[in-house]
Amino acid sequence: MIDSPDVLAIDIGGTKMAAALIAADGRIERRSQVVTAPVAADAGDELWATLAALLDEVVGDTVPGGIGVGCGGPMNWAHGDVSPLNIPAWRDYPLRRRVEERFPGTTVRLHNDAIAMAVGEHWQGAGRGSRGFLGLVVSTGVGGGLVVDGKVIAGQSGNAGHIGHVVVDPNGPDCACGGRGCLEAIARGPAVVDWAVQNGWQPRSGDSDGRSLLAAATAGHEIALAAFARAGHALGVALASAAHLLELDTVAVGGGLANAGETLLGPARVAFATHTKMPFAARCEIVPAVLGGDAGLVGAAAFIHHSEQYWPGGAD
Template identity: 50%
Template structure:
């Protein structure tokens, strides 16, 4: 993304909100980012965080007047009332984000979507999911989130929280999950949970390490690291296949920090999907790595364009 805003006709403003970064961009109807910037999400109270977002919005839009605004945010969120309570932004609890952004940008449509939905939309629009009939996007990071695109539209559900693939139960006798259930995909495939499992098996028990180190060790042939990635991959594959048989998937795109592990994640995921996907209508299911580093931002912009259609 460029660092400086430029006046642009026929654009929307896309906004991507997470616990570590805030991003915004002016995006044309064909998905081109015309001006954009990002900042680190500040610590502090509700108004301090929003003030930083407001400065970012003003800097990015410059003299342009966006036709609409699309926001993708970490959840949970209340889509009907435009409220967000991102787990990793403690200052925002039932924060009226849509109303506050509209006050800055004028009387234009402002849409709000889950970050996982926006990731899937962005990859569908401009990334690895282009041309897919039915797409599942998965973000594997500190948690496991997702989004579905069916016939070119996000499947959001009645509450706006559909496609929480991280909380598909893949082992009813499995480990406790942070959501309160047991045996969820996230309990096996998220970065922190894989690291914790590897440590319980004796891997780097005295070190403060993360999933990137686990991935590097797996790539170097460490048996404990490889076994842990295989466990995570099996859980992901089970969640993918459960979703595939439910909505008749054609394509899966996986992104997020853990997906940067590359073949040590994707090889076993693809092998497990092939093993588990036996019904004829899902045997050709494609599982691909994400292509974009700003899929969430583009997906938020796609939402905005859709609101104008």
């Protein structure tokens, strides 16, 4: 076994689990992933065995200098237990302890995947050098993470950055969170597709999903374009509120729906400009995230490589 300065980064989502060795300069040295195969609700250790095999493959004969993990929420990050919404087999699953047992003596840091994504984009992606940064993911849900005044903001229980539940229309649609008029209720992928269907869009292929809606929008379909414009408008309003509150200078938008590019971001910028006129907020730029599926891995590595900035609670 060879001691390595590289960090083992782990990114766990409902569809895939990825791991990588990441150097101090952010380079991905080695990377692998597996599908998050569904297992029985009581077979959490089976899923862990799959992940453990992936980790062994990635580290090879090296001992990593530390381990960072980003995982879907909810979680109790201070305890290291996870209950990812899309992984029913893990409920209060002691993921951090499992990893620590596998790599004795190595520091393991676990946090929400939205925070890992934002940290990754700030360290190596679209947020580099930003003094007021929000990284967000528009996908099945809408999540985000904040790096402001040079530090990640996590909140006491790690829930800061929940841009998806900023209120964009107090009389808007009900949200799955129980609230009303949240950004997520309007801009999450399934809500965008639902709105298009309710307003008369019929997918050619029969698949009414975000991908086919985007194809329709790209082909100039009016209702499809309006669906993305509505989501973009909601996004712009939420970002205007966030920019005023936190003096954001950069917002990076990733996730499946961000593949719509300007179809989504164009209307977002228009709404943002309507609602931010004071220079300190108006100067904020809304840009696409650039690290794609690697953002969570890169951010998880930063929990170790740059803990003074990126690990909630600070330096070692």
